[in-house]
Amino acid sequence: MKSRVIVITSGKGGVGKTTTTANLGTSLAMMDKRVVLVDTDIGLRNLDVVMGLENRIVFDIVDVVNGKCKLKQGLIKDKRFEGLHLLPAAQTKDKTAITPHQMKNLTNELRQDFDFILVDCPAGIEQGFRNAIAGADDAIVVAMPEVSSVRDADRIIGLLEAAGLRNSQLVVNRLRSKMVRRGDMMDIKDILDILSIDLLGVVPEDECIVVSTNRGEPAVMESASRAGAAYRRIARRMMGEEIPVISFDEPENLFYRFKKILKMAR
Template sequence: MGEAIVITSGKGGVGKTTTTANLGTSLALLEKKVCLIDTDIGLRNLDVVLGLENRIIYDIIDVVEERCKASQAMIKDKRFDCLYLLPAAQTNDKSALTPEGMIEIISELKSDFDYILIDCPAGIEQGFKNAVAGADKALVVTTPEKSSVRDADRIIGLLEQEDIEPPNLIINRIRNHMMKSGDMLDIDEIMQILSIDLIGIVADDDEVIKATNHGEPIAFQPNTKASIAYRNIARRILGESVPLQNLDQKVTFIDKLKKVFGKN
């Protein structure tokens, strides 16, 4: 029996879709059978981030309205055999999907997959309600900005009213030097306000944008900070205890020397 996890944030543009794609990839790398569901009807992106846009034939609305089976709408990832995507429709709007429809699809998929990751649209309206309906767990994504923390707080409040486990937090797009200088909210401040469990921190990395534009999730590359962060979160989802990443730049002996001589 699989587990359905919704990835949500309230505010737009904090990295829900990127997180979904990368956690899906990371879980697939750990040889779990994963299905990603895009519930952002009308504004689908997850297929683009995964580079699967050209493979879409049916979408989730076709499944709900019984024009096809869920297995027909599902797209197999080009890199893994155990990663699938159920894409959103681009022509309908959010009202085409209902919470009941979602519950039905997810309960059907749970028997086939280890993890079902649901990419939630921004906002707190119908789209959010649909995305949360079938989920067992929730991950809340926020960035170290006041506006995004505020929206995350609102979303956590709404999630607490749902019948799911207490949500976990991912802090995305951390710029270490700004956090240190106090120009960005630091992790402790965010945790104090939101007071839920932290499941991972992800550094802001240009490579993420590059990878997204190539339709290749960053988690696929082994050596960037962001990909390690996503892989760590995936391992924590599996129940492993992995220490939080140290975001400090490594200071080499040469750097120290340069500092001593005032060159940098």
């Protein structure tokens, strides 16, 4: 299998880049892929805590690119899943501690040992963004169904295209089906019409994400989590499986169906 470097980006902060990176990476590793998660948010690292690996950090990405340690020493092996690794960001430096050129060399070196190199991009469009996309083959753009997030996603898609990444795919995160049904949230079609890029998947709003982040266990490990299930489906799509995207516009649990039937009877 040819290795792929995929940057997960969004422009706006807080829309779920890190959560998406952690869950897709874990999910791919659960399917026996060799995966490395690269946190490029230097100064504001978080992928380590979302993954529950914060206590095992010795070296970081800046140490690796500056030759303070070997690449192998910088990688943290996730003991829960064979083949899953994390390269953490540095916490005490800033985004200029790495150059796009160094980042490209780093991802190329990682290609030797991994099937998927998932790069968690910082918010913003400055050097951190330019570093994160430098070595990428493809991009996943994460957006929430709200005006500010979609606007920033549009800007990011433009910047990705200008950098030669023309096949960005969209993950719509934190969709609230109830709000869509009552006409208070843009639906998937609205967002796709505006951004005109391919849809990779839709992740519903899910309290499980907070719980799993509290615990440091990605939601894909939790079989009851709706968001976790959505991320597992996205990972399968990344592997080339053709499975339909669930839009979450229609109620799909028993309670909602029951309510719907009651409404119709009235």
